[in-house]
Amino acid sequence: MSTLIEEEIEVRKGPWTTEEDTLLTHYIGRHGVGPWNMLAKCAGTNTLINKLFTLFFMFWVDLPLTSSGLKRSGKSCRLRWLNYLNPDIKRGNLTLQEQQLILQLHSLWGNRWSKIAEHLPGRTDNEIKNYWRTRVQNKQPSSSSLKEMSSQFSVPCQLPECIVPSGSVINISEQIEFPQHETSPNAYAHTCVDNNNLVLNGSYNIGRSGQDMEAFRLASMSAVGEGCWICNEMTDSLWQCRELGEMGN
DNA sequence: AACAGCTACAACCGCAGACTT
DNA sequence: CAAGTCTGCGGTTGTAGCTGT
Incomplete structure (x- = not known):
């Protein structure tokens, strides 16, 4: 009782x-x-x-x-x-643009998920965090030879302006902080701000972690136009190397 | 069909900063 | 100013569903 x-x-x-x-x-x-x-x-x-x-x-x-x-x-x-x-939450898979944006912002701010989420309307920090951990971070090349080979690359690239899915340009000129490398020490993206719009203009240093390879792949997909430093052949070659490395296991 | 491994996602935990008393 | 409380953030874990063997 x-x-x-x-x-x-x-x-x-x-x-x-x-x-x-x-x-x-x-x-x-x-x-x-x-x-x-x-x-x-x-x-x-x-x-x-x-x-x-x-x-x-x-x-x-x-x-x-x-x-x-x-x-x-x-x-x-x-x-x-x-x-x-929350009814404002957007359901469904992340779009390619959103994935690119996450990678770009993560290279800027590191694991500041809530800050990254501010620039992805309808997406939560938890969702972004889960996306990063399951689909980016966990995709690590396991071949030691590939790791060794990939560590040789420091590929300069220029990423396009950050455009959120709604089409509005992100204004983060007042929030720029230099990269925090404690969580992704090999991913670098130097930044410059042009007319209050974020422009990533630097390099991804392709290091020993899979997240960097994934970042590089998606970044290269987004690197379009005259300012692109990466030729498609080079991108393809790198991914063929990765595939070869994975096949070798 | 059964099992193991993997993936994606929801939820919990601990911590730190802001705020209140 | 110190202690207590609240809130938000990031890391981690648990688990359901899927896929391959």
Whole structure:
């Protein structure tokens, strides 16, 4: 037998249920985002006052009083909203332009995912982080000979202006910071700012990590026009080298 | 069909900075 | 000014689904 007061504090973890999503969406629809801890205080605690507060809260958001309520931490609520429930979130795969933009901005700022996400409307920092880790960082050339060979290259390239999918030009002239190499020490992109538009104008130093190779590949795909320092033959040769190296394993 | 390995994604955790008391 | 709280960020983990053997 348990009373309201005797119930243990339980904060749910793991996948969110439809009911929880509904509750959170209702709340935010009415009151806007945050304060996140208010949600946590409304549900999941064990005092009588808080239980009454929970009942009041659920009445307030027009949910049936029989609902079990949210028993999530404020952080969990915030994360769920920002990464999943927010209607502004764009679904589906990243476009080629978005992938190029991520690579360009990552070469500038390193693992500043939230900062990168600011320039990709509808994409979350979590999504970008996952993209980088699963599709860029993990694609490492494993052949030692290839690594040795690839380390010889320092390929200059000029990347086009950063254009976000909506077509507007990014203005980050006031946010330029020099690259942080602690997380991708071999990827360099020198920058210059022209008419407040970001122009990457430097080199990718193709080093010993797969992320650099991937960065190089995508960067070379985006290097178009007269300012391109990379010829297609060179790009193809490098990727043939990589494929050969992988076949050799 | 069964299993193992891989991939993509959702979610949690710890930390740090901002803010409040 | 110190302590406590809140919020946001980046790293990491867990797992469902897919693919190859």
